[in-house]
Amino acid sequence: MRDLLRILVSPFVWLAAFSAVYGLHGILCEIDLGATFAGASWRRLSLAIAFSLAILVQVVLLMMLHSDRFGAAPGFSRAVSRASGWVGLVAVLWTLFPVLTTTTCG
Amino acid sequence: MAAVVSGCAGPLSTLDPGGPATRTIANLWWVMLLGAMAIFALVVALLALAFRSGRAPRTQVASERVWIVGLGLAFPAAVLLSLLAYGLWAGERLLPREAADVARVHAQAERWSWTFSYDDAPGRTTTDILHIPASRPVDVAITTTDVIHSFWVPRLAGKLDAIPGHVNVLRLEADVAGTYAGLSAEYSGPGYDRHSFTVIAHTPDSWRAFLEVDE
Amino acid sequence: MNALARHRRLTAIWSSNPGWKGWFSTVNHNDLGLMFLVTAFFYFLIGGVLAMLIRAQLATPRSAFAGPEIYGQLFTMHGVIMMFLFAIPAIEGLAIYLLPKMLGTRDMAYPRLTAYGYWCYFFGGAMLLVSLLFGIAPDSGWFMYPPLTGRIYSPGINTDFWLIGITFVEISAICAAVELTVSILRYRAPGMSLGRMPIFAWYILVVALMILTGFPPLILGSILLELERAFGMPFFQVELGGDSLLWQHLFWLFGHPEVYIIFLPAAGVISTILPVMSSTTLLGYRWVVAATVALAILSFGLWVHHMFTTGIPHMGLAFFSAASTLVAVPTAVQVFAWIGTMWKGTPRLLLPMLYILGFFVTFVIGGLTGVMVAVVPFDWQVHDTAFVTAHLHYVLFGGFVFPLLAGLYYWLPLATGRKRYFRLGQVAFALIFVGFHVTFLAMHWVGLMGQRRRISTYGPEDGWTAINLISSIGGFVLAFGLVIVLLEVVLNVIVRHRSLRNPWRSGTLEWATTMPAPAYNFASLPQVNSREPLWDDPNLPTRIARGEFYLGDPANGQRETLIVDIATGTPQQHVVYPNNTRLPICMAAVTGIFFLSILLKVFWLAPFAMVGVATLAMRWAWTLGSKKDLGDQPIGRGVLVPNIAEVDRPPGWWGSAFLLVANATLFGSLLFGYAFLWTIAPGWPPPFFVTPSALVLITAIIGMAAAVAGIGHAVSSNRRGAKPVAGLLIALAGIAALGVSLLAFLTMAPSPTSHAYGATLWVLGSYGLVHVLVAALMLVFLLLRQQAGYMSSQRRAELAVAPLWIGYLCVTTALILFCAYLPGMVA
Incomplete structure (x- = not known):
């Protein structure tokens, strides 16, 4: 069971982060704080912070999967869990970068 | 090619x-x-x-x-x-951004017709024919009074849904004056086949004439 | 005992009752897998006939063949039947039939549940079929968008058939998913570690987990829409605080994973057959497993790409556009792993290989157009046009039907023990391949030319006449090809032409059985040391039949198998299965009465049906277990393992755990719906929010404390050898307090029909109350079992399941009360 969790955890955390950022975006577009900070809108800043947190969590998970303490024993489970660790990190970068580039609520 | x-x-x-x-x-x-x-x-x-x-x-x-x-x-x-x-x-x-020369119109769908109204001619409505100025960006505010429909003029813009309780804004623009066919593009029951409308894009003169006609 | 005597003895133990009457009491996966497949192909035929009627209607402009009302039923039922009554059950059938053989075991984890799932599918499908025969079938499109499907615009019973029939059929999908998960994780041949599992098992494991988390949003959506239709609870009515977009979110939260739930098993078939056809092993097994897991989880982050035209801000769309392009990467990994496999080996152009090539050509086109519609501006143009219809048929026919036909021809000898005699399969392939592409390739074009999907007719001035006629002709060629496949299967069953064992020279265990496979699969459960045990030891089938491995001695006359460790495959527990019984079909019939009572609005009958289901469920569980301690069981080769009655985590614990995963997803979807309405729906805030009540909260806290402490005390005292009765009674009192708390909460909630807020609170409270009832029934059952002598400090498995459900009840009750009171506290 533990090996299965190691394989599933990173993509699953991506799914949680992705849904959370989408939800946060929906809520931010419903409320208008109007404030800006250093040239960026309050909305974009909140989203960018959420994006950075998601990256951070994925990097930590990837490091854990590569460590001897938390990672799987050598063999099949180690190879697959590390690959899916990379999937999680790449997925966060690939799917959430629009918080930096596209129009927030238009 | x-x-x-x-x-x-x-x-x-x-x-x-x-x-x-x-x-x-x-x-x-x-x-x-x-x-x-x-x-x-x-x-x-x-x-x-x-x-x-x-x-x-x-x-x-x-x-x-x-x-x-x-x-x-x-x-x-x-x-x-x-x-x-x-x-x-x-x-x-393609987003409806702020611009000086945008014309604003409203499209309201029901089974199975479209009612259009115009910010530039308050009180004026047309049924199944939408008038717009040519060569100017037009924002269509889309909604519905019954089920979900979708506003689609294939030659002028992508489609955008008319959803009860929501107003969605679609930006479209016609290069030249003329007539363009429009469709409702979300299944809405037995009258769906014939749920269509026409867009007439006017030259500046004829657009002015359209707005000034007194009903 | 020689091999033949062992075979006779095992057959006597395992076989179903003779004749057609045996179908009603069989619990054997060999029978039920084939029953699922035959029923699914029957619906494939019906769905195909509907497709032909659709194509007949569209063949010419201004056609008067079917009016718009009938046409609405045709395209709706075509989609509904192909998705829910053909594709998903066919996958379940294939997996149920093949997996125990591939995994080197004798049956699925819960044989009676397999049968119950089948009969729920049978009765639920029959309901939809009846609606079609009487011309009152669902007619609003297979994704059923409200308000069109609401009471005002669809007053007839048509929509209710969809909501109730499909929910009934979904029960079978959830049952199958629970037992496929547990079977793959725990019911394998000794030595089959995770890395040695046949690749098909990985795919099905992933798909089963996807069903557990993908179907509950749809089940919830169907419940909410039926509550709106039957009782006026306005979840989707914007005037009363609902929002029709909520349905779209819930539907596509299910609907997108559904596409991959259909594709991945087919990909598993390809990954299994293609290496055999190329006389080699799969290239990059680990990569393919990782890609499958990635694909599965990514597919849950795509749902909004069905909603690109609903007016969501561009950034929101951008997330889903990005995710939809990303999901193509793991798909590409698999496609190139397959082509690489062909380069690594020497591909043979046998019949299954032809269908696999058909898959490649078709599915790659479907994938490429899929990437196109993932690009937001392009989707704004082609959404709801024939382009999308063409795309989804390329993906589903290419990605599911072609692999399924490859699998049909590949495994047919295993199921029938016969060889093909007439060479009809090649002719059929040519007709299907050409017919399919003629039908659907041009349909992309007509979509770009502005033809909307779901129109019943068009005018000659639209310029679509020629394309539609060609498309219809192609459709009939395709249908002819499929009829030839059917003919060949029938001939194969009739004409006696015995096949050799393992005709494709495959390495996986399903080919180690005799052909057709006997009811018990394996006379002894083999020790597995690699992914291709038949290539390691060509003599393996004989050694299995001689009983050289585990459980080779059928002396005690019971249906036995083994549970192994998840990671390593070391034998851990000894399982004795129940025998043939009509309990599953009876329980499915009573479940059907419950659904019928809602459908026909005979609401007084529903509680009786529920009592019936609960009684049968208790009877179901009563037949398990033992009244005396068994001690460790010898399973052969000098190994002793405990029986499942004498462990901490018996199969029931695992099944409950995964069922609760599905249940928690349903609950999570409900909370999502609540949050969505609160933040997005235009008609909020409601007239007033409820404020926290001390009575409700204090009773709930006392109830939770008593329930948790009571069941904990019961488990520990039973382990010490003392009677668990006091603990069970305390837990029961706690559950009762929780029930009181939730009832008090509901009496203070606003009316469920005046606003979506009140409606949501009622659903939340009722959800908690249903679980109060379940937990209470479990405790009463345990008290009865204790009295009857089924528990001892050794036989502790009885007490394993209830703590899970009680814990779940406590957590959900806490969440229900917190979420219900949150808006009032914020405001």
């Missing part, structure tokens, strides 16, 4: 653009079609070559590097990220 493009003409053709929005999307389509055909040809060629006899056997590790890391990961990632960037750039260009 010219023959293909001429075959694209039609009152409801998405590939016969009548404005900047649909031109952007039609270009996107042609780029994607060429790319898709090239990738398809590659896959079929690789499949066919697998059947030729007398190939030298390869080691598994080398094969994994070529087939999975190269063709399975790097190749699609490069293609898809480029396409995604192109698509998002195109999408940004």
Whole structure:
């Protein structure tokens, strides 16, 4: 069971982060704080912070999967869990970068 | 190519653009079609070559590097990220941004007709015919009084849904004055087939005349 | 005992009752897998006939063949039947039939549940079929968007058939998913570690987990829409605080994973057959497993790409556009792993290989157009046009039907023990391949030319006449090809032409059985040391039949198998299965009465049906277990393992855990719906928010404390050898307090029909009350079992399941009360 969790955890955390950022975006577009900070809108800043947190969590998970303490024993489970660790990190970068580039609520 | 493009003409053709929005999307389509055909040809060629006899056997590790890391990961990632960037750039260009010369109209759907009203002519409504000025951006505020419908003028812009309780704004623009066919594009029951409307794009003079007509 | 005597003895133990009557009491996966498949193909035929009627209608402009009302039923039922009554059950059938053989075991984890799932599918499908025969079938499109499907615009019973029939059929999908998960994780041949599992098992494991988390949003959506239609609870009515977009979110939260739930098993078929056809092993097994897991989880982050035209801000769309392009990467990994496999080996152009090539050509085109519609501006143009219809048929026919036909021809000898005699399969392939592409390739074009999906007719001035006629002709060629496949299967069953064992020279265990496979699969459960045990030891089938491995001695006359460790495959527990019984079909019939009572609005009958289901469920569980301690069981080769009655985590614990995963997803979807309405729906805030009540909260806290402490005390005292009765009674009192708390909460909630807020609170409270009832029934059952002598400090498995459900009840009750009171506290 533990090996299965190691394989599933990173993509699953991506799914949680992705849904959370989408939800946060929906809520931010419903409320208008109007404030800006250093040239960026309050909305974009909140989203960018959420994006950075998601990256951070994925990097930590990837490091854990590569460590001897938390990672799987050598063999099949180690190879697959590390690959899916990379999937999680790449997925966060690939799917959430629009918080930096596209129009927030238009 | 010219023959293909001429075959694209039609009152409801998405590939016969009548404005900047649909031109952007039609270009996107042609780029994607060429790319898709090239990738398809590659896959079929690789499949066919697998059947030729007398190939030298390869080691598994080398094969994994070529087939999975190269063709399975790097190749699609490069293609898809480029396409995604192109698509998002195109999408940004189509958004209803603030501009000085935007005309604002309202479209309200019901089973099975459309009622249009105009910010520039308060109190004025038309049924199943939408009047807009040509060569000017127009924002259509879309909603519905009953079920979900979708506002679609294939030659002028992509479609946008009319959803109860929500108002969605679609930017469209006609290059030249003329008549454009419009459709409702979300299934709405037995009258769906004939749920359509017409867009008339006016020259500046005739647009002024339309707005000033007293009913 | 020689091999033949062992075979006779095992057959006597395992076989179903003779004749057609045996179908009603069989619990054997060999029978039920084939029953699922035959029923699914029957619906494939019906769905195909509907497709032909659709194509007949569209063949010419201004066609008067079917009016718009009938046409609405045709395209709706075509989609509904193909998705829910063909594709998903066919996958379940294939997996149920093949997996125990591939995994080297004798049956699925819960044989009676397999049968119950089948009969729920049978009765639920029959309801939809009846609606079609009487011309009152669902007619609003297979994704059923309200308000069109609400009471005002669809007053007839048509929509209710969809909501109730499909929910009934979904029960079978959830049952199958629970037992496929547990079977793959725990019911394998000794020595089959995770890395040695046949690749098909990985795919099905992933798909089963996807069903557990993908179907509950749809089940919730169907419940909410039926509550709106039957009782006026306005979840989707914007005037009363609902929002029709909520349905779209819930539907596509299910609907997108559904596409991959259909594709991945087919990909598993390809990954299994293609290496055999190429006389080699799959290239990059680990990569393919990782890609499958990635694909599965990514597919849950795509749902909004069905909603690109609903007016969501561009950034929101951008997330889903990006995710939709990303999901193509793991798909590409698999496609190139397969082509690489062909390059690694020497591909043979046998019949299954032809269908696999058909898959490649078709599915790659479908994938490429899929990437196109993932690009937001292009989707704004082609959404709801024939382009999308063409795309989805390329993906589903290419990605599911072609692989399924490859699998049909590949495994047919295993199921029938016969060889093909007439060479009809090649002819059929040519017709299907050509017919399919003629039908659907041009449909992309007509979509770009502005033809909307779901129109019943068009005018000659639209310029679509020629394309539609060609498309219809192609459709009939395709249908002819499929009829030839059917003919060949029938001939194969009739004509006696015995096949050799393992005709494709495959390495996986399903080919180690005799052909057709006997009811018990394996006379002894083999020790597995690699992914291709038949290539390691060509003599393996004989050694299995001689009983050289585990459980080779059928002396005690019971249906036995083994549970192994998840990671390593070391034998851990000894399982004795129940025998043939009509309990599953009876329980499915009573479940059907419950659904019928809602459908026909005979609401007084519903509680009786529920009592019936609960009684049968208790009877179901009562037949398990033992009244005396068994001690460790010898399973052969000098190994002793405990029986499942004498462990901490018996199969029931695992099944409950995964069922609760599905249940928690349903609950999570409900909370999502609540949050969505609160933040997005235009008609909020409601007239007033409820404020926290001390009575409700204090009773709930006392109830939770008593329930948790009571069941904990019961488990520990039973382990010490003392009677668990006191603990069970305390837990029961706690559950009762929770029930009181939730009832008090509901009496203070606003009316469920005046605003979506009140309606949501009622659903939340009722959800808690249903679980109060379940937990209470479990405790009463345990008290009865204790009295009857089924528990001892050894036989502790009885007490394993209830703590899970009680814990779940406590957590959900806490969440229900917190979420219900949150808006009032914020405001």
